[in-house]
Structure formats: structure tokens, C-alpha cells
Amino acid sequence: MTDYGENLNRVFQLWTAGPMLSIALTLAAFMVGNWLFVRFGRPLWMPPVLLAALILAAAVAVSGIGYQTYQEGATWLTVLLGPTTVALGVPLYQQMHHIRALWKPILCTLPLAASLAAVYAVGIAWLMEAPLSILASLAPKSVTAPIAMGIAEQLGGSVALTLGGLLITGVLASVFVDWGARRMNITDDRIVGFALGLNGHAIGTARAFEISPIAGAFASLGMGLTGVFTALFLPFVFPF
Template sequence: MTEFSARLQSLFPHLLATPALSVLLTLIAYFAGVTIFRKLRQPVWCPPVLVAALLLAGTLSLLSISFDDYRRGAGWLSFLLGPATVALGVPLYQQFHHIRALWRQILVTVPLAATMAAAYALVIAWALGGSNSVMASLAPKSVTAPIAIGINQQIGGSVSLLMGSLLVTGVVASLCVDLLSRRLGIDDDRLIGLTLGINGHAIGTVRAFEISPTAGAFSSLGMGLTGVFTAVLLPFAMQLLALTAT
């Protein structure tokens, strides 16, 4: 009997020795999160990944599995982010013909807007005493998650804080675009879509597809171009600012 209880105690460490348990828990939380999201009628302010992550965090602390143990197992999922990032090249190529209609404006707007998206956050965080690690984590906040994780590998900072920042940015950007475009009298779906994609990455793009297919296409394009531009320039800019947090 004592032998059995000893085994019971070492059950989770044993199961966590392979990725199976981490991946299983992630999958369960994912499906539960998506189901709950649909039941809540797909609110903009609460994306499915947030619901799923909350469920997963709750499960981990209930089973007293440490985050480090979980993450070691889940590395198997994180690896697939590499090929998934490469896969983003296909929709980027497919949306590219939309650039023809407005190529001059897009060529000016994307670099400026993507730079300002990072610069505003960095200046505000710096003025309020944010550490180098916080600033490195916030800088790629308007970039779609897989590319942002790639940038994070280069400039440092906390992946988890970055992921939280992406969620907040996507939601706030979607709400701001709704509010400000009406105030400014902008009702061109192409402009609204571009703004959503440039500032609100994938969460903004989901919102854009709710508005119209045109807005969605331009949002995808804005998201892809912002991701590429930021990925190429931000690491250099951060080196220049000597902010690279290790």
C-alpha cells in the first residue's frame, strides 16, 4: 500500500517525462476554449486563445504541475511554430495583388505606422520607468504572434509578457479602429482593413473579416507587411538603442 502511494506521488513527474501530458492538456484546453468562445457569441474583447489559456493555467495549478515542467513538454508544439511562420508566406503572396490598387500609399503607410506602433509603446514605457526587459517584450506588440516570437528570440525579453501584450494590443486596436474611424468619417473598407492589420495583427484581421471580405484581405496584407517590416528592422533598431535585454 505504501508502495502504491509512493507511485501515486511520482505519477505526474513520470507522466511529464514525455511531451504527451503537456500536449494533451493543451489540446483539451484548446477545444474547450473554442467551444466556450462560440457559446459566448465570439466577443471581440475576449479572443478564444485567452479563454483556452485561462483554462490551461487553471488546470496546471489544480494539478500542481509547474510551468517549467509543462513548457518542457509543450516544446513539441512550439517547434511547429517555425514551419507555421514559413506558411504565412502563402497568404501574403495571395493577398499581394491588393497592393496594386494602393501601392504608393501602402508603401508609405506600413513602414511609418509599424515604426510608430513600436515607438509609441517604447517611449511611454520608458517615460514611466519600464525596464529594458519590459521594453524588449513590448516592442513587437503589433506583429502577428509567430513572427513576434521570432523577433523575441532575437531581441530578448519575456515571451509570456509579449504574448499578453499581443492580446491586449489586438483587442484595444480593434475597439479603437471602430471608434476612431467613425469619428474621422472614414468608411472605406480598404483603409479600415489596413489599419486593423497594421495595428491589431491576427485579432484585428478577424475583426476585419467580420466587416467585409475586402477589409479582411487588406487587413491580412497589412498584417503580413507589418510583420516582415518589423522583423527586419526592429532587431537593428534595438541594437542601435542598445536596449537588447539578455
């Protein structure tokens, strides 16, 4: 009986010695999250990334792998965020004709809207006397994850808090843009899509693709431009 338990223990140690258990848990959580999302009828306020993160947190806690060991193994996946950021340049190029067609309103809106996406939240947190590390973590909240992580690190914020803020921002932006568009009588999918991508990054973009391909294209555009603009502008002005 003890032998059996010992052997089980050795198997578990074998699994956690390398990255395999971390990778398996992450992949499984991603798939279950997507499956549940479809099962729940694609709710606006409960996107796949939120489901996946909740499942993953529970799995890490229950499996006994430990957060530290899990993260070390998951590095094998997260290292791909670099090339994935580069990959975002491809849809940006593919939608260049959209940028050219609507370049004036995009150019008028982008700098102010992308700055305000950061300034509103940082300003509110600053008024509520949050420490600098929290301000730095919140500043890139509307920027797509791989870029935001880089910005948060550079500004001296917490990457985990930034990602949490990103998650909440993406979900809220999907809900608020929907609400705002109805209140302001905006039916142009290009405007709704752009607002979704600019404020709600990848989560807003995924939502925009559910509305229409045009909305999705403009969301990718808004997400990409906000990412570049914020990455270029924030490190120079922070902390004011």
C-alpha cells in the same frame, strides 16, 4: 489504499514524463476557448486566444504538472511556430493583386504606421523609466506572434511578456480600430482591415474576417507587411 494512491502517482509520473499531458491540456484549452467564444457571442474584448490562455493557466496550476514541465512538453507544439511563420508568406502571395491595386496608400502608410506602433508604446514606457528588457519586450507588440517572439529574443526581451503584450494589444486594437473608424467616418473595409492587421496582428486579423472577407484579406496583408517591416527594421534601430 496506499497502493492505490501510489499507482495513481505512478500514472501521473508516466503522463508527465513525456509531452502528452502538456499537449492534451493545450489542445483541450484551445477547443474549450473556441467553444466558449462562440457561446459568449464572439465578444470583441474576449478573443479565443485570451480564453484559451486563461483556461490553460488554470489547468497548469490545478493539475500539478508544474509550469516548467508543462513548457517542456508544449515545445512539441510550439516548434511548429517556425513553419507557421513561413506559411504566412502564402496569403501574402495570394493577395498580391490587392497590394498592387492599393500599393500607393499602403506604401505611404506602412513604414510610418508600423514604426509608430512600436515607437508609441516603447516611448511611453521609456518616459515612465522602464528598464531595457521591458522596452525590448514591448517593441514588437503589434507583430504577429511567431515573428514577435524572434524579435523579442533578439533584442533581449522576455518572450512571455511580449506574448502577454501581444495579447492585450490585439484585443485593444480590435476595440480601438472599431471605435476610430466610426469616429472618422471610415466605411472602407480595406482601410479598417489593414489597420486591424497592422496594429492587432493575428487577433486583429481574426476580427477583420468577421467583418468581411475583404477586410480579412487586408488585415492579413497589414499583419504580414508589419511583421516583415518590423523584423527588418527593429533589430537595427534598437536601442536607438
